[in-house]
Amino acid sequence: MKQMTENQLQELAQDLNTIRDEVVADLGEKDARYIRRVIRLHRALEVGGRVMMPFGFIPPVFAAATLSLGLSKIIENMEIGHNVMHGQYDWMNDPSLHSQTYEWDTACSSDSWRRTHNYEHHTYTNIIGKDRDYGYALLRLSDDEKWHPAHSLQFFNYLLLSVFFQWGVGLHELEFERIRSGEIRLRDKLPFLKDALRKGGRQAFKDYVFFPLITFPVAPVVLAGNLGANLIRNLWSSTVIFCGHFTQDAETFNEKDCENESKGHWYLRQLTGSSNFTGNKWVHLLSGHLSYQIEHHVFPDLPAYRYPEISEKVQAVCRKHGIGYNTGTFRHQYGTVVKRILKYSLPDRLRLRLTNQPA
Amino acid sequence: MLARNTQTKALHWLGKQLFNRNDPAAFFDPLLEKFDPMLVQAYTPARVEQVIQETADTRTFLLKPAARWQGFQAGQHVNICVDVGGVRRTRTFSLSGSPRLWAQQGLVTLTIKRLPGGLVTNWLHDNLSLGAVIGLGEAFGDFLLPEPPQPVLFIAGGSGITPVLSQLEAMAAQDFLAPVTLLYFVRTQQDVIAAERLKALANRYSALTLNVIATHENDKPRYLNSQDLAGVRDLKARQVFLCGPKGLMDLANELLHQHGVHEKDIHSTFFSAAAPALNPDLANQTLGGHVQFEKSNLKASSEGDASLLEIAEASGLTPRHGCRMGICHQCSCRKTSGTVINRLTGQASGPGDESIQLCISIPHGPVAIDA
Numbered sequence: 001m002k003q004m005t006e007n008q009l010q011e012l013a014q015d016l017n018t019i020r021d022e023v024v025a026d027l028g029e030k031d032a033r034y035i036r037r038v039i040r041l042h043r044a045l046e047v048g049g050r051v052m053m054p055f056g057f058i059p060p061v062f063a064a065a066t067l068s069l070g071l072s073k074i075i076e077n078m079e080i081g082h083n084v085m086h087g088q089y090d091w092m093n094d095p096s097l098h099s100q101t102y103e104w105d106t107a108c109s110s111d112s113w114r115r116t117h118n119y120e121h122h123t124y125t126n127i128i129g130k131d132r133d134y135g136y137a138l139l140r141l142s143d144d145e146k147w148h149p150a151h152s153l154q155f156f157n158y159l160l161l162s163v164f165f166q167w168g169v170g171l172h173e174l175e176f177e178r179i180r181s182g183e184i185r186l187r188d189k190l191p192f193l194k195d196a197l198r199k200g201g202r203q204a205f206k207d208y209v210f211f212p213l214i215t216f217p218v219a220p221v222v223l224a225g226n227l228g229a230n231l232i233r234n235l236w237s238s239t240v241i242f243c244g245h246f247t248q249d250a251e252t253f254n255e256k257d258c259e260n261e262s263k264g265h266w267y268l269r270q271l272t273g274s275s276n277f278t279g280n281k282w283v284h285l286l287s288g289h290l291s292y293q294i295e296h297h298v299f300p301d302l303p304a305y306r307y308p309e310i311s312e313k314v315q316a317v318c319r320k321h322g323i324g325y326n327t328g329t330f331r332h333q334y335g336t337v338v339k340r341i342l343k344y345s346l347p348d349r350l351r352l353r354l355t356n357q358p359a
Numbered sequence: 360m361l362a363r364n365t366q367t368k369a370l371h372w373l374g375k376q377l378f379n380r381n382d383p384a385a386f387f388d389p390l391l392e393k394f395d396p397m398l399v400q401a402y403t404p405a406r407v408e409q410v411i412q413e414t415a416d417t418r419t420f421l422l423k424p425a426a427r428w429q430g431f432q433a434g435q436h437v438n439i440c441v442d443v444g445g446v447r448r449t450r451t452f453s454l455s456g457s458p459r460l461w462a463q464q465g466l467v468t469l470t471i472k473r474l475p476g477g478l479v480t481n482w483l484h485d486n487l488s489l490g491a492v493i494g495l496g497e498a499f500g501d502f503l504l505p506e507p508p509q510p511v512l513f514i515a516g517g518s519g520i521t522p523v524l525s526q527l528e529a530m531a532a533q534d535f536l537a538p539v540t541l542l543y544f545v546r547t548q549q550d551v552i553a554a555e556r557l558k559a560l561a562n563r564y565s566a567l568t569l570n571v572i573a574t575h576e577n578d579k580p581r582y583l584n585s586q587d588l589a590g591v592r593d594l595k596a597r598q599v600f601l602c603g604p605k606g607l608m609d610l611a612n613e614l615l616h617q618h619g620v621h622e623k624d625i626h627s628t629f630f631s632a633a634a635p636a637l638n639p640d641l642a643n644q645t646l647g648g649h650v651q652f653e654k655s656n657l658k659a660s661s662e663g664d665a666s667l668l669e670i671a672e673a674s675g676l677t678p679r680h681g682c683r684m685g686i687c688h689q690c691s692c693r694k695t696s697g698t699v700i701n702r703l704t705g706q707a708s709g710p711g712d713e714s715i716q717l718c719i720s721i722p723h724g725p726v727a728i729d730a
Contacts, residue, residue, distance in 0.1 A: 021704065032445030040389040047390070087688030090714045093447040096385060096401060098714060099688045103379040119681030119689050202376050210377070263684070300686060 001251055001272055002323055009264025015317045016267050016298060019310060023302050031303045032092055038079050038285070045072035053225045054215040066225045070232030071286070076105045077237060078288025079304065085114055087301040106233075107170035109199035112192065116173050122300050126245060126273035127253045134245065134252065136161065136168065137177040140344045142252045147347045154345045165234035170200050236286070239334060244293035247275040248336035249326045270297035271318060276311075276327035283330065284308065294325065402440060402494035403428045407487055408466065413552045417472040417518060418484060419455065423465055424495050431467070431498030433458055433529035434522045434600075434628070438496035439469070443482045449712055450479045453521040453602075453628070454498060455553070457528030467495075470552060472518035478709075502628035504530065505598045508537040512591055514583065514611045516544040516603025520552050522628055523602060527557075531564035540568040540591050544583065544607060546575045583610050588618050595619055601627040646700065648722040652676060652730050653695065661722060666702060668717035671730070678730055683718045690717040697726030 004012070049069030056062035081104030083089070089097040096102075103110045116132065124130035128144040135141045139158060140151045161168050173192050178184045207226040212219040244250075251272045258269065274293040284291050284305075292307035295314055302310070318325045327333075343351055374383025384400040391398040397406060405428070409421035431437070436453045456468035474480045487493065502522055505511065511530075513523045520543060530539060545551050551571055561569040572587070574580050588594055599620060601608050608627060615625055647662040650670050659674040668690055671678050681689030685703050691714050699708045699720040707723060708715060717728075 017703075024704070028444040028446075030445070032442065036389060040393070043387065043390045047387075085688075087691060087716075090688065090691060092442075092445055093449075093713050096380070096382075098691075100691050105379055114687075114689060115681075118687040122687055123682045202379070206377050210373075266684075301688060 001253060001257070002268065004264075004268060004321070006262065006264070008321065009262055009268060011264075012317070012321055012323075013262070013264035013267055015320070016314070019313045019317070020299055020302065023299070023306055023310060027091055027303065031089075031306070034305050035080070035084075035089055035092075035097070035303070038075065042072050042075045042080060045069070045075065048072075049225075049229065050211065053211070053222050054218050056221040056225050057218060062221065062225060066228040066232070069225065069229035073105055073229055073233040074236055074286050077233060078240070078290065079285055081105065081110075082288050082290075083304045085110060086118060088303045090301075105203070107166040107196075107200040107203045108172070109170070109195050112170070112173045112195065112199075118300070122297065124258070125270055125297060126251065127255055127258055127269075129255055130258075132172065132175070136172065137175070139341060141246050141340055142344065143348060144252055144254065147344075151345050152347075155341055158341050162235055162238040163231065165238040166203075166230065167200070170196055240287045240290050242337045243277050243330070243333045244274055244290055244296075246337045246340055247326060247328075247333050248340060249324065250275045267298060268323065270294070271314075271323050271325075273297070274326070275333060276325075277330040277333040278327060279330055291330075294327075396492035397425055399492075399494075402496070404492045405439075405467070405495040407489055407491045407493075410487070410489065413470060413554075414550050416484075417470060417550075417552050419468050419470040419553070420483070420487060421456075421466055421468050422493070422495070424467060426465070428495060429497050430461055431458060432503055433525040434502040434504065435498040435500040436502075436522065436628075437467075437469075437498050440494035440496075441479065441482065441487075443478060448479050448482075449496075453525070455521040455524045457525060457532060459528070459532050470518065470521045470524070472552075500628065502600065502602070502626055504535070508535050510538045510593055510597045511535075511540070512594065512597040512599045513539070513541040514544075514599065514601050514603070514607070515541065516607040517546070517550065518552060519601075519603035519607075521602075523600065524553055524556065526600070527560050527564070527567065531560055531567075534564075535566065537566065538568070538592065538597075539564075539566050540597075541570065542583065542587055542591075543569070543571045544574055544603065545571065547573050548576070583607060583614065585614055585617070588614055595621075597624065599625045601625065646721050646723060648697070648724040648726060650722050651725070651727040653727055654730055664702065664721050666718055667699065667715075667720045667722060667726070667728065670722070671717065671728075676730075678717055680718055685716055685719040688716060691715065692717060693729040694720075695727045695729050698723045699726060 045068050049065050049072055052061055052065035052068065056065050081102060084097050084102045085099050085104070087099035090099050100114070104113075121131055121133040126134055128134060128142065135145075138161060139154050140147065174189055174196070175184060179186055179189070207230060208223060211226060212223040215222045253269055253273065258265070261269075271294060274297045276294050277291050279287075279291055289304035289307045290296055292304070292311055295307040295310045296304065298314060299310065315325050343355060346354065371383065374386075375381060377383065378386040380386060382401060388399050388401050397404045403425050405422040405424040407420055408423050411419040411421070413419055431454050436451050438449050438451050440447055440449045442448070452469045452471060454467055455470040456466065460466050460468070471480055471483055473484050504526055513526070515523045523541065527539070527541070543551070543557075548571070551557070557569060561567050572581065574582055591597065595618070597620075599615060601611050612625065646664050647660070649658065649660045650667065651658050652671060652674070655676055657674055657676065659670050661670045665673075668678060668680055668683065678692070679689055681687035693712065694708070694715045695712050696710065698710055699715055700706070700723050701708070702719040702721055708720070
């Protein structure tokens with residue numbers, strides 16, 4: 001990580017706070033109208049998808065229904081749920097858009113998400129050993145972690161995680177790796193498991209039992225379409241999220257360097273530990289503006305569709321302080337993610353010989 | 360009946376499973392409100408049917424709530440919600456119409472005065488026109504007429520007349536058989552709200568003695584005084600209802616006690632006034648205050664810049680929290696009243712019901728938290 005003095009860090013914090021203050025002062029009607037429009041789009045896509053699905057025995061209708069429902073889940077999870085739960089719209093004082101009560105359309109319960117993502121991941125971003133989102137305790141993505149023979153198959157694990165992403169996220173808080181190592185007991189996790197089962201069960205009931213059953217004669221079609229919609233969402237959200245912190249130049253940190261850190265140091269860690277990708281308006285919408293992962297990590301509770309305008313200012317601050325700004329096309333960024341997963345699946349000696357470069 | 364109840368319960372349960380929310384009916388609101396805002400389920404929508412200019416700064420809005428609204432008793436108030444600049448604002452107003460108007464025509468009225476600097480009252484005056492739809496809560500409040508009828512004295516000031524209007528209409532309609540006196544204080548005769556309605560009431564309801572007193576028409580202000588009360592026949596036998604600015608209420612309470620009226624016979628109600636603007640020089644000196652944690656039924660107080668999270672923890676509570684630096688919103692909860700200062704920005708919050716982050720909110724005077 002770039003070394004900066006406490007004074008420099010303080011100046012960095014001031015510069016970023018100024019950006020934040022400008023946006024907060026300007027929040028209002030425009031932002032409310034945007035999120036309400038997105039919510040309307042979500043409702044239309046979900047209703048459309050559910051209504052078309054029983055007619056899915058006609059192949060083009062099946063494709064349209066599955067895509068519509070898949071898109072609805074993507075938009076609800078990424079641009080609405082994730083962002084609302086960050087408190088981006090708490091200022092609107094609308095009880096249905098409140099960070100602490102919103103429940104999203106995925107297997108992971110919102111309470112669990114608020115603990116593991118909002119708190120752990122956003123506070124301890126990319127600190128190896130503290131940010132369990134770094135590699136999801138499944139993938140080895142830096143040489144901070146010792147190589148183990150099981151890592152050689154991690155690309156296969158990555159594919160599995162992507163396909164079943166909502167269930168992986170839903171069980172993230174179980175901390176299975178710590179149970180296996182005996183660090184904690186399964187018994188300690190019973191309250192969490194109960195909650196996870198209730199929410200996961202509710203999601204499975206809806207998509208895989210209820211809607212197929214009420215359309216009984218065409219149940220297999222509806223079941224297949226709903227599975228397809230969930231799969232589309234799983235693959236897309238996992239891909240977007242992997243591009244946020246596991247690209248080639250996204251940095252990692254160790255616990256010691258971050259003890260009692262200042263706000264400026266926290267900012268620096270967010271700037272250097274995250275990565276963006278470019279795209280058009282729809283790419284940003286469907287990624288919940290996590291395509292602006294850097295801006296999101298610096299200002300997690302500012303309405304996400306403001307990130308494009310914030311980005312200009314953040315880049316200027318990065319230039320001023322000589323801090324790298326990690327961005328590229330979606331293809332390029334995802335390419336480096338895949339390379340990173342493959343690279344670190346190899347034992348260090350082999351990896352270093354093949355890539356011929358340290359770390 | 361039971362069957363129907365079970366059915367709705369089962370439907371509600373199913374709705375919760377399908378839409379992941381405790382008010383599943385509101386899931387379709389974003390689509391429905393595009394067709395007709397009166398279909399919204401998240402709150403009871405009410406459409407503006409007529410706007411009456413009462414005085415230069417007071418208007419009466421005639422509203423038609425959706426049929427599921429439960430009705431009200433004279434003297435009660437309601438919360439309304441409107442989105443002002445993207446922010447949902449909730450405010451309480453008295454219902455000024457008669458319950459009969461609701462029963463017969465399904466209409467209610469709110470009589471609202473522009474408060475200087477008031478965010479919502481000014482917005483309502485500037486934006487709420489014919490056909491607009493606002494959210495309405497259920498009626499509440501115990502500023503109710505005595506049952507069975509007893510002699511009554513109303514002392515109202517300015518827009519404090521609104522619940523009294525509703526009560527007088529109700530009394531006239533049921534021919535409330537006891538002497539009724541209204542002492543109505545206004546700045547000038549031009550400021551009399553609902554002058555026509557009051558005149559008509561005085562004409563058709565013979566038990567009513569109407570006394571409108573202008574406070575600021577002469578060089579010296581003319582406030583409520585002992586003679587006003589001495590002029591009320593059988594004062595000690597009356598139920599007294601007060602509604603007006605704080606100065607009037609305090610004065611009335613003091614004079615009533617001097618005249619031997621019992622505390623239990625005096626009823627006061629909510630009256631809204633613009634919150635005084637925060638003096639930035641004072642902000643630093645007056646940080647801290649009494650904090651009430653309502654759900655835990657716990658009171659605490661603080662001095663200086665302790666955050667609400669620190670105050671709660673010092674009092675033995677364990678509120679949900681995360682980063683303790685204003686990032687993660689784990690500790691967000693509802694403030695029901697009072698003002699807090701945001702530690703990061705130094706900005707003061709509004710006085711009303713809103714969501715705050717405990718870890719970066721410093722009480723500024725008394726604060727009540729729904730936690």
